Each structure stands twice: as C-alpha cells, then as structure tokens.
Amino acid sequence: MENNEQRKELKVSAIENGTVIDHIPANSLFKVIKILSLENLEEQVLFGTNLESKKYGRKGIVKVSNKFFESDEVNKIALVAPHASLIEIRDYKVVHKSVVEIPNHIQKIVRCFNPNCITNHEQITTSFDVIKDEETLKLRCHYCEKTTLRENAVFL
Amino acid sequence: MKNRSLISITDFSKEEQIRILDIAEGFEQQPTQNILGNYVVATLFFEPSTRTRLSFESAASRLGAKVIGFSSAASSSVSKGESLNDTILTVSNYSDIIVMRHPVDGSARYASEVSPVPVINAGDGANQHPTQTLLDMYSIRKTQGTLDNLNIAFVGDLKYGRTVHSLTMALTQYNTTFHLVSPTELKLPSYVKRHIKDNNLSYYQYTDLLAVIPHVDIIYMTRIQKERFSDSLEYERVKNAYNLSNSMLAGSRSNMAIMHPLPRVNEIAADVDSNPKAYYFQQALNGVFVRQALLAAILGVK
Numbered sequence: 258m259e260n261n262e263q264r265k266e267l268k269v270s271a272i273e274n275g276t277v278i279d280h281i282p283a284n285s286l287f288k289v290i291k292i293l294s295l296e297n298l299e300e301q302v303l304f305g306t307n308l309e310s311k312k313y314g315r316k317g318i319v320k321v322s323n324k325f326f327e328s329d330e331v332n333k334i335a336l337v338a339p340h341a342s343l344i345e346i347r348d349y350k351v352v353h354k355s356v357v358e359i360p361n362h363i364q365k366i367v368r369c370f371n372p373n374c375i376t377n378h379e380q381i382t383t384s385f386d387v388i389k390d391e392e393t394l395k396l397r398c399h400y401c402e403k404t405t406l407r408e409n410a411v412f413l
Numbered sequence: 414m415k416n417r418s419l420i421s422i423t424d425f426s427k428e429e430q431i432r433i434l435d436i437a438e439g440f441e442q443q444p445t446q447n448i449l450g451n452y453v454v455a456t457l458f459f460e461p462s463t464r465t466r467l468s469f470e471s472a473a474s475r476l477g478a479k480v481i482g483f484s485s486a487a488s489s490s491v492s493k494g495e496s497l498n499d500t501i502l503t504v505s506n507y508s509d510i511i512v513m514r515h516p517v518d519g520s521a522r523y524a525s526e527v528s529p530v531p532v533i534n535a536g537d538g539a540n541q542h543p544t545q546t547l548l549d550m551y552s553i554r555k556t557q558g559t560l561d562n563l564n565i566a567f568v569g570d571l572k573y574g575r576t577v578h579s580l581t582m583a584l585t586q587y588n589t590t591f592h593l594v595s596p597t598e599l600k601l602p603s604y605v606k607r608h609i610k611d612n613n614l615s616y617y618q619y620t621d622l623l624a625v626i627p628h629v630d631i632i633y634m635t636r637i638q639k640e641r642f643s644d645s646l647e648y649e650r651v652k653n654a655y656n657l658s659n660s661m662l663a664g665s666r667s668n669m670a671i672m673h674p675l676p677r678v679n680e681i682a683a684d685v686d687s688n689p690k691a692y693y694f695q696q697a698l699n700g701v702f703v704r705q706a707l708l709a710a711i712l713g714v715k
C-alpha cells in the first residue's frame with residue numbers, strides 16, 4: 258500500500274524532505290495554496306491537479322520541500338479540503354501520515370459575508386467559530402455573530 | 414462582573430443576569446445613590462438614539478458619575494475619518510467605562526477588545542442590544558413575580574426585530590412557552606426557533622392576534638416597519654392586523670402585562686395607555702434601574 262502510494266506521488270516528482278498534501282479536491286487546489294500562503298515560501302513547491310483518484314475521481318496534490326506544518330496551521334485547509342491527508346517525508350520515505358481535522362476556530366482566511374460587519378469596515382483580523390452541524394459546516398463570525406455556510410465562504 | 418464588558422446577553426451567565434436584576438431592584442427602591450462620584454462614564458453614540466442615551470445618562474447621573482461623550486458621529490472625530498480603534502483608545506484615557514452605540518454589526522465586540530476599560534453595548538447595528546434584554550427580563554419578573562414557566566406572546570415583526578431574538582434566547586433559560594404572532598413574511602427566523610427546540614420548549618405560531626390574548630402572561634408588541642415590505646399594499650394590510658386596542662383586552666388574564674420596546678407607531682392604540690395592564694412606560698423607566706445596576710456592578714461598587 259505504502260509503495261503504491263509512493264509510486265503515485267512520482268507523477269509530481271518526489272521530494273527528499275518535506276510535506277505532501279494529498280487528496281485535495283481538484284477545484285480546491287489553488288485555495289489550499291493560498292490559505293497556506295505557499296506563494297510566499299522560499300522553498301520548492303510542486304503541485305498537480307486533476308490527477309486520478311479512486312476515492313474522489315479527480316484530486317489535487319501539493320508537495321512542499323523542507324517544510325513541516327503545525328497541525329493548527331494545516332487544519333485551516335480542512336474548510337476546502339476536508340479529507341486531505343498530510344504525509345511527512347524524510348529522506349524520500351513516508352515517516353508520518355495523518356488526515357486534516359476541521360478546527361473549532363479559524364482566523365484570517367475567510368471574509369465575513371455580512372457587508373455591515375465591522376471586519377469589512379476596519380482593518381481587523383476576521384475570526385470565526387466553526388459549527389459542525391448535521392453534515393454542514395457553518396462559520397459564526399466572532400464580531401457580528403452572523404453565520405455563513407461553508408459553501409458561501411469567501412477566502413481572503 | 415467587575416471590569417467585564419457586556420456585548421451580548423450571553424456574555425453574562427444566568428446567575429449574573431439575575432444578580433443584575435436584583436441589584437436593579439435596589440435602585441428602584443432608592444434611585445439616587447452617590448456611589449459613582451469618582452467615576453467618568455463615556456457615552457459614545459455613533460448613531461443617534463436619544464431614548465437609549467438619555468436612559469444611560471440618567472442612570473449615571475443618579476449615581477453621581479460624570480458623563481462625557483457625543484450623541485452622533487457628526488459631532489465626533491469620526492466625521493474626520495478617525496478609525497473606531499483610535500476613538501476608543503482616546504476616549505478610554507478619559508473615562509472608566511464606555512457605553513457605545515454604533516450602526517455597524519460587531520463594532521461593540523471589537524471596541525471591547527481594543528479598550529482598556531469595560532464596554533457596554535448599547536446597540537451594534539442589527540446585532541445585539543443586551544441592556545434592552547435585561548430591562549425586558551426585569552419588567553417581566555416585576556409584573557409576574559417570576560421569570561419561570563410563563564406564556565409569552567411576541568407580536569409584529571419577529572423576523573428583523575433583534576429585541577425579540579435576544580429576549581427569546583434569554584427566556585429559553587426559564588421554561589417559557591412562546592406564542593409567536595406575525596404576518597407570514599415576518600415570522601421568527603428558523604435559527605431562533607431552533608434555539609427554542611434545542612431547549613425542549615414549545616412555540617406556537619399565529620397570524621391572528623386576538624386568539625392568543627386570553628392565554629398569555631405577557632404580550633410583547635413590536636413595530637412593523639414599512640421598509641420591510643416589497644409590496645406596500647401588503648404592509649397596509651398587516652399593519653392594522655396588529656393594532657392592539659383596549660376592547661381586545663376584555664378576556665385577558667388578570668396578571669397580563671403589555672410590553673413594547675418603544676417607540677410605538679400605531680400598534681398600540683392610545684386607549685390602552687390607561688389600562689393598568691399597559692406596562693410599556695414603566696418598562697422604559699426600568700431601563701434606568703437596570704443600567705444603574707450594570708454601571709455599578711461593572712465598576713465594582715455593587
């Protein structure tokens with residue numbers, strides 16, 4: 258299984274040390290890159306999308322060299338890639354594998370949908386409680402207390 | 414509650430809410446007490462609300478506090494483009510507590526996070542107005558002797574009225590049965606009803622006001638605003654449907670009280686005012702006692 262997985266990763270050439278984020282829905286790949294601010298990274302970043310996946314049809318994948326994410330950092334992507342897996346690579350080998358978890362709280366990455374919210378009027382870091390509610394995810398703004406469905410969330 | 418801000422009613426626990434009501438009773442007994450002589454209260458009204466501002470300023474004055482502030486954004490540095498952050502930081506240098514009303518949702522929460530002194534939210538846009546909720550609770554307890562197990566009717570615009578939403582949320586702590594009277598297009602939003610259900614309480618929805626009058630302990634009237642309707646004929650039809658007149662009160666319970674957050678337009682006829690069940694002017698006065706209690710508790714003198 259592990260060998261199989263490694264071979265598949267070779268489609269977007271292998272990395273020596275770093276993190277692979279796999280099982281990203283194909284249409285969320287660029288959101289993931291944005292949420293993790295990978296465009297500002299000095300390290301090598303490889304990515305691919307519309308790759309075949311047994312589970313999801315088409316998936317995206319990101320490989321970041323020499324970068325190991327803190328879990329609360331990477332959990333932010335759970336909003337757009339709830340089933341993403343995180344693979345830690347050392348010396349071309351998978352040393353740890355985990356699945357992202359939806360955080361209880363998110364900051365910065367989403368804009369409040371309420372045009373009359375203070376966060377859309379002044380320079381304020383947005384902040385939301387994540388409400389996991391019967392299959393749907395909702396974001397409750399810490400400031401205006403209005404709730405947005407995940408589908409309607411606008412990423413900053 | 415010392416040094417705590419009050420932004421949403423849920424910032425205070427049930428016990429703390431009750432304590433505020435108890436302290437307010439003391440101020441109803443003896444409204445003038447010189448206990449805040451060393452304190453400065455700032456009232457920052459970024460949008461005009463004369464009623465609420467005067468109530469707070471009366472509360473502060475009766476306790477001997479000095480009051481500073483402004484009554485509209487036009488008369489403050491905001492009109493020169495100052496950020497809320499800067500206004501709050503500046504004013505907190507001059508005062509021990511800030512009472513704030515602002516047209517933008519969430520502004521009060523933000524102010525409480527940047528302010529070194531506690532903030533009382535006197536209304537932030539369409540979001541929260543917790544001192545209204547506390548004075549409503551005080552008025553219900555005053556007229557009924559209890560907050561528990563009551564039948565309460567909310568009448569009018571239940572969709573947009575934040576007063577109704579906050580009070581409903583607060584009352585779910587007291588085994589309330591809710592009677593919701595509104596035009597179909599102004600029904601209570603589902604997230605508020607959901608909150609009632611989550612607390613295993615019942616609500617009943619009506620379009621006809623007359624039918625509920627004999628069965629309730631409180632009739633809480635609200636104003637229906639014309640701008641909520643896309644069809645002005647529809648507005649004309651419903652506005653008269655919820656015009657409470659004295660003759661409609663014939664079969665009501667002896668303990669029943671009529672409340673209204675004021676100002677009213679035509680939803681309560683003038684002939685109701687002389688009925689002993691009309692409680693809305695006393696309700697407004699109770700706002701002063703509740704605000705006295707909040708100032709005293711948050712400044713740590715009660």
Ligand SMILES: [Zn+2]
Binds near residue numbers: 374375401
């Ligand atoms: Zn917001």
